[in-house]
Amino acid sequence: MIKIGLEIHCQLTTIKSKLFCSCDSNHRKYKPNLNTCPICLGIPGTLPLINKNAIKKSLLLALALNCKIPEKTLFCRKNYFYPDLPKNFQITQFNMEDKHSSIGYEGHVAIENKIININRIQLEEDPGRINYVKISDKSKLTLIDYNRSGVSLVEIVTQPDFSNNVEIKEFLSYLSNLLIQLDISDPTLPGAMRTDVNISIDDHNKIELKNINSIHDLEKAVDFEIVRQSNFITRNLQIQQETRHWDEKRKITTLARRKEDEQDYRYIIEQDIPSITISPYLISKLKNKIPENIKSxxxxxxxxxxxxxxxxxxxxxxxxxxxxxxxxxxxxxxxxxxxxxxxxxxxxxxxxxxxxxxxxxxxxxxxxxxxxxxxxxxxxxxxxxxxxxxxxxxxxxxxxxxKLHKTLDEDKLSIIIDNVIESEHDLIKKININPNVINYLIGKIMKKAGNVQPKTIINLLNTKIKLNVKK
Amino acid sequence: MNSKITISQYVESVKNGDFTVEEFSLQILENINKFEKKLHSYISINDDIIKQAKMIDLKIKSQEKLGQCMGVPISIKDNICIHGIKTTCGSKLLKNFIAPYDATVISKLKKEDAIFVGKTNMDEFAMGSTTEFSAYGLSRNPWNVDYVPGGSSGGSAVSVSSSESLCSLGSDTGGSIRNPASFCSVVGLKPTYGLISRFGLISYANSMEQIGPMTKTVKDAAFLLNIIAGIDSKDNTTVYNNNENYLSNLDIDLKNKKIGIISEMMGKDADKKVLNATYEAISKFEELGAKCDFISFNTVNYALAAYYIITSAEAGSNLARFDNVIYGGFKLDANGYDFNTYISKIRKNFGKEVIRRMIIGGFIPSSGYVGRYFIKALKIKSKLIMELNKILNNFDVVLSPTVPVMPFKFGEKQDSLSMYLIDLNTVLSNLTGTPAISIPFKFDNGLPIGMQLMTKAMQEKLLLQFAYALEKITNINNIPSIN
Known part of the structure; x- marks a missing residue:
């Protein structure tokens, strides 16, 4: 049995500012590094300031996906070193100790003939972006653009409840519809919605697929991976637990890292953001915003x-x-x-x-x-x-x-047909006997009328002949 | 003119026209010229002090509206950002970091017309109890220059004690204000977590630390607290303080007030001289009519371990950003290195104490060990908060020596563990988020001993009242003759 789970990252494109500062959430319209401030650059001494709208928007999504909502939530630091991460940690959510840290959990969505369970919905900051620029055959430049750094991302983690592409597409199309209808995000903006996939077959190890940029590619990646893994199984080879990247150009997945190379993220609580109480009042207010029945x-x-x-x-x-x-x-x-x-x-x-x-x-x-x-x-x-x-x-x-436009309108065509009928009066009488007659007539009409759909000529011709015969 | 006065005396004198702001600033600069070579309070000194003093004098002359500091020369610990000014955190990693904004406490002081004398020396990233771990050289204790001034806000304490400034702002993560205050015989207040905005304070262990005043008197501490306390939209952890006036009504009757003494904070590792001083302090309070009782608070025995575990884990995360990518003082061409190699090369420039804590901080929250150390430490933290609250339901304040040992000579404490033990009594208020103050109490062989008072969160007023009473009854000479 094939088991597929999704991790969908979706930017909250409909809110004004970033998750922890007042920079523009719409990072796409700026020249590199001009949509930044001391907070989203992690300048020493700055502190993250929580954007309440981001909490509200992600809560709305959690409610629409039938999630349970925690009474209190908090943020954590995911510690790892990467150049696009100005603080060298990402502020995200993660359940640790006895403390719950998410926007919603244990939700579900009904797609055709199936229930997809939602594991959790969490809020986190997007990192910056790295652009590699080739400056010569031998060397390339690594450029960092922090415009995206700190943009709100909501992550939706599903259970491995999918078994094929049809279900995944159905779910993602439902989700993007939901995001648009609830004014949470515009998933069609480039990079606004990114999906990672977990795939496992039967009891074999699971593979995580990253770097997939469109649903079209997602489908291809899933198909490729199912075939790849099935081949391993038929040849009795061990499937290693690993993360693979989708190579968009070659349309294959390639090894990114093995399980033993997985980073230890050393999560700790983000103490600069005090725990947030989610009031029942806010929940009921948001619930009223959700249309009763969003069909897929x-x-x-x-x-x-x-x-x-x-x-x-x-x-x-x-x-x-x-x-x-x-x-x-x-x-x-x-x-x-x-x-x-x-x-x-x-x-x-x-x-x-x-x-x-x-x-x-x-x-x-x-x-x-x-x-x-x-x-x-x-x-x-x-x-x-x-x-x-x-x-x-x-x-x-x-x-x-x-010059494909019809040069004639129907009136002119009608006159041409009338003329042909008149000039071929004798032939018309044989129309029911010899099937070639009609073709001959059409050819003659088309010569005079130019580029007209044959169907139109036949229809008009037939009507006229019937009338003519009756006469 | 006497430069060795308090803020209240200064403000009064400037108002009366006894001296001008410029004259006083010149006096402070003269003290700096005289003592700085010996003491090394400062990492950098403001070049525009006289210019700024003249401007305030002009304001006074033309009777313009003036902030309540009236040109008070204040020194600032070098981990608090002042716009356009180098903020090194005592580290080579930030040797070229010029803060692009003002910390909230700085904006507030600017609004009240304070003059910033300079940025004071500190242990690198505030990790240390002696200021020996500064990348810019050590500071010396004005009472005896062979002795450490305490730390990490050592430069701040030294500058106040030696009148190289009138007052100072330090920061306290586990005793970094109170410890040097005690060793240099000044007043040091670590406020309730959230009372003062940390915006602009470069984080070391962000769940524990607070900015606080270091002054000659309790009244001066209240004066500064009035200016810098309060909720701030730039720091989500700040809390509303009801616009409390900490200066008013400081002088109260302690009759029948209850003071608790935690036995565990006066244990076998403490210096006899320090213990005797504490017994004297108890008698003084009893003279004032307060009732003092010893109590046992077992969990305190685990406080130091919990403190070092939590702060190291937070430090590992907070200091991760110092990778020379966006800012940093190192010319190291990234070409040819992968990112991890590049930053490990850069991070070799941290001092050994910082590296030690970063290694611990990387290990503590790692999977497989997080439960064994980190989560246990957090549990102890919660337990301490609960139990201390219970104790403070029965007592108005808790009294202890600020530091269980006497000031010591440079290089005397070589191993980290005996160094960490210095913080035994101070870490409790950081772990519990409660306010604590260190007050100069007495001298032994010319070396200062400070007393610490702690109370419930947001009860700074009460704390200052008790401290004021003790200060009044001890009435010690606070001015060192620097040899």
Whole structure:
């Protein structure tokens, strides 16, 4: 049996300031190291000041995930040395001694046919970021940017209750929906939601996977790891307990460290933040904010007639999900979903391509309109999408450029058909006898009308012939 | 002009126009010139003292509104940040660290027009009881320069005692204010945990330490406490103190007040001279009408072990940031090193006492040992808080010698353990978060002996009242003739 557990780190992107100082929570919009202060740089003598909004937002999430809420909570220091960690410890939460330290614990979420148990939800600070810059073939520069240092992260730890990718995707899509609906986080921002995975098969050792940046990659990483571990088992090899990194380029997992190299984090209580009492009043106030029944995205969109497979493709990727939801108006759901899942996915298949793409939801909305009114050939969509991705021009501009736009409206087409019927009066009589006649007629019409969907011609032609025959 | 006066006398004199702030500052600078080579109170001295004094004089002349310090020259322990000024913590690791902000206590003193004379010498990162562990050389006891001044706020105590400043701020993690206060015969107050903002105090063991005043008299300590105490939005651990006025109503009748003496704090390791002095102090209090009783407090025997375990663990974490990445005084090209090698090279620049405690601090909370040492120590801490509270339900204050031994000569105590035993009586108030004060009591062969009073959290007023009564009845000469 395959057992998979998730550790999801999610930035509280909707609060104004960092977890322990007044620097901007939205660290993405600053030049390196300009969103910092003595507190988030760990300058000697500074003290962390707890952001009450971060407590409230993470509590809201804990309640929405049906967690128990501790009466009192506190913070701990996770001690380890790393250049992106200005204090060389991270302020986080960790149960120690007889003291409880989390925002919520023992929660659960129902996904299709299954309950996923939540182990704990905790609040912690994000470290800074390290950028490696190649300065020559031989040497590279390590640059540290502390803009992210101290941003609020909520960590959701599940029990190993998942057994496949479908369940993981279902859960993550539910979770991101929840984060957006409760205004806790925008998980589509780059790096706002990061997931680590634990995988074990039967009673063999578990493997931890880190460094996975999208749900799309998560799926690949899980599949890869299941195959890798199964091969070990069939060959009777011992699976070592270890942490592995997902190599995004090579699409494989690589060894990061063995269990014996695991760090000892030497947790101690963070005494600079006195223990926090969570009042029943606050809990009941927050509970009122949670909509009674948040359905999972999938079951919601299933109602619009989108196929299971198409939905899975879209919802497994935050970029596609975001695009789909921005273009979505109910009526166009099926068209938009099909464009994304069958056409767009061919061109935007890496994070790099996605981030460079100039295509927006507006393009998809217009495309869907044109499909609905039969003003565009279904098989030309790929061409148009390719242009939109590169140029960002509007669909109509692209159509003009490609000269694919219908030059005729239906009135003009109608006249052309009438003329052909009249000139081929004798042939029309044989239409029921010889099936080639209709094809001949269509060909003749198309020569005069240009690029018109054959379907449109057939429909119009048939109606006119019926009328003509009756005459 | 006499530079050996108290804050109250100073403020009165400046008000009366007996002397100007500039004249007094010049006198302090003269004392520094005279004694500093011998005593070494300071790591750095403010170059702008006279300029700042002149400005305050100008304010007085033009009858501008003036803060209540009126130019009081105060020295500051070198682990408290003053904006734009080097703050070394007595360590090479911070030899080039210029604080980019003011500690809250500093902002408060600036607002009251205090003048900062300089940054005082200390054991590196406040780890030590003699100031011998400063990376900038040792300080000497003004009462006998062959003797240690105590520590870690040794420079502060020396500066006050020798009138190289009028008063000082120190910090106390396990006795670092009271111990040098006792050895140098000044008043030293370790306030309740949370009474004074620690924002701007470079952490050593953040669950234990407090900034506190070191002064010539109890009244002066109350004066400074009035200025620096109170809740602070920059320190989540501070508590509301009801805007208590610690200066008012200091003189009370001790009749029928109850004083407890913990037998364990007067044990077999204590010096006979110190014990005899304590018995004298008991008699003095009884003369004033107080009732003194000996009590047993067994858990105190574990206090020192618990203290060193907890402080080392916290130190290991607090000092981890000194890795030369964001700040640091070392030119060491990171090129070619992995991060861990790089920082271990840098960390070799810590002094041996700091390294000793960092090693202990790394070991104590490590998995497999955390239960054996760290968690037990925390349990002892909780037990001490509970039991001391019970005792203080029956007694107004607890009396003990501040330090169980007499001041000693440099190099006399070689092994760490006998050095740690010096803190036997002071660590209790840090572990329990309660206030404690050391008051000069007597001299033996020209060396000072201090008495310590402790009471319940937030009862600084009561503590100061008892201290004031003892000070009044002993009335000892506090001015050393520096040889």
């Amino acid at each position: 995205k999938k079951s919601h969109y299933m109602k619009f007639g989108i196929s299971n497979q198409v939905l899975d493709t879209i919802l497994s990727d935050l970029y596609y999900t975001r695009l789909f939801e921005s273009a979505f108006d109910g009526q166009n759901a099926k068209n938009i979903a099909n464009i994304i899942a069958t056409d767009l996915i061919r061109y935007l298949n890496t994070d790099e391509k996605k981030s460079k793409s100039k295509l927006t939801a507006t393009h998809l909305i217009r495309l869907s309109e044109l499909i609905d009114t039969n003003k565009i050939k279904r098989d030309l969509i790929k061409n148009i999408l390719r242009q939109a991705i590169v140029t960002g021009n509007s669909i109509d501009v692209i159509l003009n450029e490609l």
